[in-house]
Amino acid sequence: MIDSAIIHDRRGYEYPWAEHAAHLISDRDLRPTDHLVLPEIKAAQLARILVPRGLKYSIFVQNGYYLRDRDRGCTDDDVDHAYQNASAILSISEDTSSLISLHYPDLTSRIVRVFCSVDDSVFNVDGKKRNLVTYMPRKNGAHAAAVVFALKKRLPPGWEIRAIDGMNQTEVAALLKESRIFMSFSGLEGLGLPPVEAALCGNYVIGYHGGGGREYWASPNFEEIAVGDLEAFVRRVEARAHLLSNSVDDLAELEPGMARLRANFSKANELDALQRFVDRLKEDPPSTATPLPAVGSTPIRLQKRMRLGWWLALRRVRARKRPSA
Incomplete structure (x- = not known):
């Protein structure tokens, strides 16, 4: 068991669209021995605070195309x-690992490949197929619109x-x-999951792999x-x-x-990768951080106060989730 917690960018924020049992803490709760995992898009800002304090951190790169963000x-x-001072750099795909090495060839040894899981109890085949083509219009929307416009005139009758939106x-x-059939219009993706989910549901996936999807883009599924x-x-x-149309389903x-x-x-592959990351941290030199300032002193500032709009929205979400008497 790994003792872990979540610090959100905004103090007190909880994700309203996902149920979880993760422990939430604020920057006031950090200990000198804690190890932080930063998203790549926040690494530059937070490293400026953490490095002078001697607090240890790693960077989780979910999209190698966002390294400069x-x-x-x-x-x-x-x-x-930020990258030079990171204990480890977590990478979500082979493509992302290659991009990290491209920008920071001297840090290749710090890259730890991790995996995400897809719930195959949700995304699976249940035998209810029909002549339907699906796609997600959010990425490369102009491409999607042009392809759909043409296909409406060219697909066989009954298709x-x-x-898939909203x-x-x-x-x-x-x-x-x-x-x-699922049409993929992926942009520059660290590891696009919709094509995986579509394939697990028995679709032929046709389209763009987005870079990160190259590692699983194999015929005949893709x-x-x-x-x-x-x-x-x-x-x-x-x-x-x-x-x-002319074959048995x-x-x-x-x-x-x-x-x-x-x-x-x-999930087993995901957990194995996280364990390798934790084992890697055991080899890391100990933190040089001193105890954080006591109450009344200037605290470390990693979080912003939650805006009133967010607070009111969360109260409404929690009220909807509350079971009725």
């Missing part, structure tokens, strides 16, 4: 300073196209279980389209739809790929 007032030097996880999974090649995109989806050829995805995105 930082808060207003931070510079490229601040970004470099439908549905956008839905919760249960609704997304239900639609993916019905569809037979078909790659070069970014911007909209004609090829339309013709490949059209061809797949015609094949599926048999997912046998997809099962080996689905099995690989279930193994790669399993």
Whole structure:
């Protein structure tokens, strides 16, 4: 068991869209022996505070294309300073690891590959397929609109196209279980999960891997389209739809790929990677931090006060969750 807690950017904030049992603390609760894991987009800002204090931290890079992202007032030097002083750099994908090494070749030995899990009790095949193409319009929306416009004229009779937008996880999974083709318009992604979820629901996934998805983008479950090649995109989806219209609804050829995805995105794989990270920290030199200032002194400032709007919104969410008498 790993003793851990969450510090949010805004003091007192809780995620209203996800249930969790994680312990929430504030920056006032930090101990000299604590080890912080920072998101890459906050690393430059927070490292300027943590390094002078002697507090140890690692950086979790969920998107290698965001390495230079930082808060207003931070510079490229601040970004470099954050990575140079990190105990470890957690990477979500092979593509992200390569990008970290590209920017910081001298820090390659600090990279720890981690994995995320996809709940296969939610994303799976239940045998309710119909002639449906699904996609998410949020990424590369202009590409998606152009492809959909063309496909409406070219898909075989009886086929439908549905956008997955503004839905919760249960609704997304239900639609993916019905569809037979999922179109991926991923942008620059650290590791895009919607294509994985679609494939686990028995879809043929056609489109962009976004960089991070390259490691799992294997035929027949996935078909790659070069970014911007909209004609090829339309013709490949059209061809797949015609094949599926003239064949028995048999997912046998997809099962080996689905099995690989279930193994790669399993909770066990995720926990094994986190344990490797914790074991790595045991080899790290001890913190040089001194006890944090007592009450009445100037505390370490990692968090902002929650805005009134957020506070009121959370009260409404919690009220809706409260069981009735």
